[in-house]
Amino acid sequence: MDHFRNIGLIGRLGSDRVVDTLQRLKRFLIDSGYTVILEDTVAGLLPGDDLQVCSRKMMGEICDLVIVVGGDGSLLGAARALCRYNVPVLGVNRGGLGFLTDISPDELEARVGEVLAGHYMSENRFLLDAFVRRDNEQLGTSEALNEVVLHPGKSARMIEFELYVDGQFVYSQKSDGLIVATPTGSTAYALSAGGPIMHPKLDAIVLVPMSPHTLSSRPIVVDAGSELKIVISNQSGIYPQISCDGQVHVACAPGDSITIRKKPQKLRLIHPLDHNFYAICRSKLGWSSRLTDQ
Incomplete structure (x- = not known):
């Protein structure tokens, strides 16, 4: 099981909702005793705390975990840059469908806390x-x-x-x-x-x-x-x-x-333990649920 200590934060630009979620996430991680490293493109949106700032490439070299806040497009861009470093990536959905960014902002602290405590599943995507x-x-x-x-x-x-x-x-x-x-x-x-x-x-x-x-x-x-x-x-x-x-x-x-x-090289993608591909398809693509649930 991975031991996370240095955690990088990447976020989609141009969205107040993303900035709000990044602020919450930054505060939660700092209060929990983790070292937070900000991508240089979002550092200006999160003033204070005098945190370390680096490029996305450097983030892949020094971070134990990178959390991406945004939509699937944000995670796609991060994946292409980070896959060669074998750093695990976790997505928080602040976009549309969210096939890849599967943590809801409503459950941010609880879900991220579970992952940091070692309760997660990991998969490789080529x-x-x-x-x-x-x-x-x-x-x-x-x-x-x-x-x-x-x-x-x-x-x-x-x-x-x-x-x-x-x-x-x-x-x-x-x-x-x-x-x-x-x-x-x-x-x-x-x-x-x-x-x-x-x-x-x-x-x-x-x-x-x-x-x-x-x-x-x-x-x-x-x-x-x-x-x-x-x-x-x-x-x-x-x-x-x-x-x-x-x-x-x-x-x-x-x-x-x-x-x-x-x-x-492959992308290491982190999910909460209850991650279920078919449940995501039902939710995002409008598939029918069980007859007993209808």
């Missing part, structure tokens, strides 16, 4: 690495916890591309793009595009076409150890983009290739 190449030269790279998306950018035209899995040709496609999602991302953009919900423990990747120009094109689930390669047609008249978690964007051109593979 990320994806994406590499964009042109004429064998690497143009850009990024990583994603949810999904890597090939999309037209500002253009309204379809993209023509070829898909390869482990060097084997799969298909040529003309569509609005392709979503390559982890199990974590299967309840996000991929779900809205018609992809399947995948349990977070699955070691698999789903490829979901976006409005394909054929009725026979369906989502494909492949082993997470597969290397995926997308080649944009030279005949394609548009310059599409690769987006990672909707937060990092890399411009592409006709003839470019995008290689996607599982990232070696």
Whole structure:
């Protein structure tokens, strides 16, 4: 069991509700005897106490636990920065759905207190690495916890591309793009595009076409150890983009290739002991409860 002493705080900017929750969390942790370290971008919002301030990268090196206050988007950004340091991450929901940030502010002190006392569950979530190449030269790279998306950018035209899995040709496609999602991302953009919900423990990747120009094109689930390669047609008249978690964007051109593979490092995600994936799906997606509860 982890022993938490130095605890980092990250919060979404531009929200008074996030600042209020960070203030409560900071005071609770200090009063409980923990060392609190603030991310430099939020330090100005939490004056007083003369706390240590550092970058997100440094936070990964010196913290025993990082608590993210915000929505799933806030945790996605933190995950990409912190996964390489193997520091556990806990999410407090101050956003929308909250698939990843599953502690409610109403239960803040009680739930965080349980985690700090050692009453928690830990799981590893894998990320994806994406590499964009042109004429064998690497143009850009990024990583994603949810999904890597090939999309037209500002253009309204379809993209023509070829898909390869482990060097084997799969298909040529003309569509609005392709979503390559982890199990974590299967309840996000991929779900809205018609992809399947995948349990977070699955070691698999789903490829979901976006409005394909054929009725026979369906989502494909492949082993997470597969290397995926997308080649944009030279005949394609548009310059599409690769987006990672909707937060990092890399411009592409006709003839470019995008290689996607599982990232070696994983995110350590912390949950309260009663965390239940199916209960979250029922709550967030409006699934029916038991007949006896209706």
